[in-house]
Amino acid sequence: MDFTPTEEQTAARELAARIFGDLSTHERLTAVGTGSDGELWKALCEVGLLAAVEDIGLLGLVLLLEEQGRTTAQVPFAASCVYGLLAVSAHGSAEQRERLLPGIADGSVVMTGALPDTAVRAGAPGELSGVAPVVPWLRDATHVLIADEEQKLWLVRTADARCEPVELTAPWSAGRLILDAVPAEQLGGAGAYDDVLATARTAFAGLQAGVCAGSVARAVAYTNTREQFGQPLAAKQGVQLRAADAHMDTEAIRVTAYEAAWRRDEGLDYAAHALTAAWWASEAGQRVVHAGQHLHGGMGADLEHPVHRHFLWGRQLDAYLGCGSELLQELGESIVHGEGEGEGDA
Structure with missing residues (x-):
């Protein structure tokens, strides 16, 4: 396995990071409220990031969704790519692809x-x-x-x-x-449902990895500047251990999402790997966003603080497309029935 991004994937990720970082700010998110950011959506479509997903694959999409998650950008990027561009590309008829893909790519079809x-x-x-x-x-x-x-x-x-x-x-x-x-x-025939669901679980695990990474980054920045008894909070061993655990949980979500996405792009069986990534996104994801709030102390209880958005997204994602126990049961049943043992699993 080689998760090293291609030049195209790296360029797309860097562009996404710049756009999300510039436009998905705390002030803009506050102004948007619970709706979507139309200006941000337009910017993403105009530079061709949605269209690029057809070329950079699911692993490339996971990289882009990490950047969205870091900023909790309120646009339907993951949904339109997974349920639209990738689903229609993989399972649509020639007529459906010709009719729908151009509009999905330019954002006019969401x-x-x-x-x-x-x-x-x-x-x-x-x-x-x-x-x-x-x-x-x-x-x-x-x-x-x-x-x-x-x-x-x-x-x-x-x-x-x-x-x-x-x-x-x-x-x-x-x-x-x-x-x-x-x-x-x-849309599609036999197997289309399972493939789209596994693709969605992988992609949203990537989104959760970004949400968690953003939460940890905010906690690290806060504990390095907030002082108690003349020392930054980050100097305390308990804070360091909590942050380290959150970092390791985030890495587990990321690497399992990368593996599942890479396998799909390579044409290998990836159903069990998608379930594994989704399980980590659920179980570890909620631990990380709770830790992010906790490490902010009293500030973490402020509903207007930026870290609270990571908490809300993390809790939403931990149950989306199946909570941890449901995913674990599904994974166990697939193992019992011998599923997910395709070529390349040796």
């Missing part, structure tokens, strides 16, 4: 996903009915990739459905999707 648990059923041919109770970034989306009860994937235009705002722990512009014989088009 995709999100309603996976894995929905109460949606396919009725008459090409029609869906039911409810997806919580869909992240639904208020920004033009299309939703949704799974029915048989785990078939369908594309639905939000303009054809009813969308009600829902507030989540993190400010993800979420909504409730209500379908009543809404027209839909199928």
Whole structure:
């Protein structure tokens, strides 16, 4: 395995870091509130970062999402890339790819996903009915990739459905999707659902790695400048140990996400690796963002402090697409049934 980024991946990551760092500031996030940052979204699309994902692969996307997570930038970047660009590229028909990919790449088509648990059923041919109770970034989306009860994937235009705002722990512009014989088009066939879900778990683990890295960085900066009894808090052994544990947890999330993403890009089986990355993102992620707040002392309890956003995002991500115990059970069942033992696993 070689997780060394290519020149293209490195260039894209550096560009993403600059844009997120310049535009996703504490002041701008405060002004945006719980909505999305339209100006930031426009900037990302104009420089071609969404379009680049088709070339730099899932590992490249994970690198970009780390940079988004560091700044908790409020844009549907992960959702539109995972449920849109990568899903349509991998499983769409030639006609679907030609029709949808250009709009996803330039940001005029914004995709999100309603996976894995929905109460949606396919009725008459090409029609869906039911409810997806919580869909992240639904208020920004033009299309939703949704799974029915048989785990078939369908594309639905939000303009054809009813969308009600829902507030989540993190400010993800979420909504409730209500379908009543809404027209839909199928995306992919057998195996598409499993691949998209594994891709999403890997990508959002990368996002969690960035959220955690940002939380740790803020805690380190704070404890190095905050003094107690004439010494910085960072000089205390207890603070050092807590920060070190948080750093190691963050690295575990990062490396497992890299491995899963690399394997997908190489055409290897990666389902078990995606579950592993998602488990670390859930279990370790909540430890890290709690530690980040704790290391800020009383400041960590301030809801207006920047570190609180990392806490909210970390807690949202620790249960998104499956909490730790659910993921561990799914991973155990896949091992029992001999799944995830494809070539290259020796």
